[in-house]
Amino acid sequence: MAILETRALNKWFGGLHVTGGVDFALQRGEIHCLIGPNGAGKSTLFRLILGEHLPTSGQILYEGNDITKAKSFERIRRGISVKFQVPGIFKALSVRQNLQIALQHHCPPAELDGEIDRLLEFLKLTEARHQLAGNLSHGQKQWLEIGMAVGLKPRLLLLDEPTAGMTPDETAATGEMVQALNRDGVTVLAVEHDMAFVRQIAHKVTVLHFGKIFAQGTINEIVADERVAAIYLGDATHA
Amino acid sequence: MKTLGLLQGPQTLGKGKPFWSAFTLVVALACAYPLFADGYDVGNNVYFFNWAFMALGLSLIWGYGGTLSFGQTAFFGVAGYTYGVISINFGDAYGLTIFALVASVAAAALLAAALGYFLFFGRISGVFLGIVTLSVTLVLERFMAQTAGPEWRVGAARLNGYNGMGGMPSLTIPWFGSDIVLFPDVQLYYFTLALLIACYLGLRILVNSRFGNVLVAIRENPQRAEMLGYDIRVYQLVTFIIGSALAGLSGVLYTSWGNYITPASMGMTAAALPIVWVAVGGRSDLTTTLIGAMLVLAGFQALTIHGSQYALVVMGALLVLTVLIAPRGLVFGLGTLVAALVNRKPKRQGE
Numbered sequence: 251m252a253i254l255e256t257r258a259l260n261k262w263f264g265g266l267h268v269t270g271g272v273d274f275a276l277q278r279g280e281i282h283c284l285i286g287p288n289g290a291g292k293s294t295l296f297r298l299i300l301g302e303h304l305p306t307s308g309q310i311l312y313e314g315n316d317i318t319k320a321k322s323f324e325r326i327r328r329g330i331s332v333k334f335q336v337p338g339i340f341k342a343l344s345v346r347q348n349l350q351i352a353l354q355h356h357c358p359p360a361e362l363d364g365e366i367d368r369l370l371e372f373l374k375l376t377e378a379r380h381q382l383a384g385n386l387s388h389g390q391k392q393w394l395e396i397g398m399a400v401g402l403k404p405r406l407l408l409l410d411e412p413t414a415g416m417t418p419d420e421t422a423a424t425g426e427m428v429q430a431l432n433r434d435g436v437t438v439l440a441v442e443h444d445m446a447f448v449r450q451i452a453h454k455v456t457v458l459h460f461g462k463i464f465a466q467g468t469i470n471e472i473v474a475d476e477r478v479a480a481i482y483l484g485d486a487t488h489a
Numbered sequence: 490m491k492t493l494g495l496l497q498g499p500q501t502l503g504k505g506k507p508f509w510s511a512f513t514l515v516v517a518l519a520c521a522y523p524l525f526a527d528g529y530d531v532g533n534n535v536y537f538f539n540w541a542f543m544a545l546g547l548s549l550i551w552g553y554g555g556t557l558s559f560g561q562t563a564f565f566g567v568a569g570y571t572y573g574v575i576s577i578n579f580g581d582a583y584g585l586t587i588f589a590l591v592a593s594v595a596a597a598a599l600l601a602a603a604l605g606y607f608l609f610f611g612r613i614s615g616v617f618l619g620i621v622t623l624s625v626t627l628v629l630e631r632f633m634a635q636t637a638g639p640e641w642r643v644g645a646a647r648l649n650g651y652n653g654m655g656g657m658p659s660l661t662i663p664w665f666g667s668d669i670v671l672f673p674d675v676q677l678y679y680f681t682l683a684l685l686i687a688c689y690l691g692l693r694i695l696v697n698s699r700f701g702n703v704l705v706a707i708r709e710n711p712q713r714a715e716m717l718g719y720d721i722r723v724y725q726l727v728t729f730i731i732g733s734a735l736a737g738l739s740g741v742l743y744t745s746w747g748n749y750i751t752p753a754s755m756g757m758t759a760a761a762l763p764i765v766w767v768a769v770g771g772r773s774d775l776t777t778t779l780i781g782a783m784l785v786l787a788g789f790q791a792l793t794i795h796g797s798q799y800a801l802v803v804m805g806a807l808l809v810l811t812v813l814i815a816p817r818g819l820v821f822g823l824g825t826l827v828a829a830l831v832n833r834k835p836k837r838q839g840e
Contacts, residue, residue, distance in 0.1 A: 326718035338713035351706045
């Protein structure tokens with residue numbers, strides 16, 4: 251059953267058709283990666299799903315409900331959560347406070363401290379809990395933001411290039427985190443450029459190109475697809 | 490008990506025995522002050538206290554919420570004039586001046602709610618919000634300036650244009666036997682001091698609460714705060730209303746203190762000064778804001794005695810210096826330095 255669907259989703263910015271009639275379905279329990287060359291419309295599709303942009307036409311359904319016109323915070327309250335490409339953390343606040351702000355909305359006060367401690371351990375940030383978030387390493391910042399997103403107990407987690415700027419070790423650890431979350435029942439949609447990471451986590455891959463779905467399948471099917479190789483080599487017009 | 494625990498927390502400098510001992514000492518000294526000072530100085534201190542509410546409100550809106558309002562004087566003026574109109578028309582018997590105080594602060598809050606709704610739900614932020622709020626106070630100033638004619642009256646209350654509205658009664662507390670009239674003297678001093686302490690402690694609880702957590706999150710990264718499921722518009726609006734109600738309280742206390750209010754209280758100079766007090770002190774902390782506002786107000790007054798033009802130039806220079814040397818505030822910088830030194834001591838002893 252699809253947890254998220256887009257139907258004939260279109261977005262125009264002036265004369266630029268950035269999202270071209272995208273029909274996309276994300277199945278519950280799946281880890282699904284969106285890939286494509288720069289300018290393919292991945293970020294725009296992400297922002298449409300999040301409600302940061304409103305579509306020119308088309309529909310977005312979440313758990314069967316139309317959320318096309320819902321405000322961003324309303325979508326989050328329904329069970330969607332996001333981790334941005336550039337770490338969206340509160341730099342001047344402590345690591346613990348970052349997590350507290352994320353969790354306090356839904357977590358009963360009596361359970362808050364214990365929940366934060368569990369999350370700190372999961373993120374390997376227990377030692378750094380009193381540090382200012384802005385002083386963390388890049389990889390730790392990414393993990394903290396994943397923690398904030400996960401702290402909302404989402405059913406759907408959106409990850410925008412979660413491993414950008416990470417070392418190979420940090421990337422592998424992040425992949426394990428995402429897989430652990432998925433095992434706990436979280437559906438994941440990730441925009442990612444790092445194909446090793448995609449291979450590590452993805453159940454299914456969708457290739458976007460010029461704002462349209464270009465190919466879809468398992469990572470092996472996508473890698474074997476010559477048309478996909480061609481667009482990454484910049485020869486899409488003949489593909 | 491849990492609420493009292495919020496008197497200290499991550500959003501406020503100062504915690505533990507040293508801070509609360511110092512706080513108690515300062516309050517004790519403030520309480521004892523009228524015993525040693527003459528009537529003029531006591532009344533003058535009430536004048537400083539009057540402005541502190543506006544400074545605390547601006548700290549909440551700007552320092553904690555990250556929204557620079559350049560027009561807090563609009564709420565000061567609206568509340569001051571409302572107090573004048575109500576108290577001139579209804580007098581000071583039966584505690585009506587206290588009713589006038591509450592109604593005037595409510596009027597300021599109502600204006601803030603209406604203006605804030607369009608600002609925050611219209612997603613106006615940053616410099617544009619500063620421009621709109623400044624425009625509102627300047628428009629109100631110009632409007633009140635042209636009310637000199639006798640036709641500009643509300644009941645018995647003449648608005649009086651640039652001559653200012655005067656003759657309103659002072660705050661009066663009904664009491665058995667005879668009412669307590671709060672002239673700029675000892676009674677008003679203690680009344681204003683008690684209000685100030687209550688507001689300061691109340692705001693400490695607010696900023697260390699869950700509401701305060703979200704507020705600083707919005708200041709740091711509004712997009713992330715929204716993507717955690719918070720309707721940031723509502724938080725910003727509520728903060729704006731509370732901060733503006735405090736500016737209104739300043740307006741009422743000032744008008745009652747001097748039995749007088751003029752359009753100049755909403756003018757450009759008046760609008761700029763609260764920014765200087767709060768920036769110099771350290772806008773992101775209530776204590777540094779309060780200390781900074783008192784110091785700058787006292788300094789400004791001392792300079793004004795020698796020449797008002799110099800005083801304004803010095804205020805401008807002080808703001809520029811703060812931005813260049815200590816962007817988070819001069820008092821805030823000193824406070825964090827002291828806190829760092831105090832926190833280092835036990836570690837050294839333990840080594």
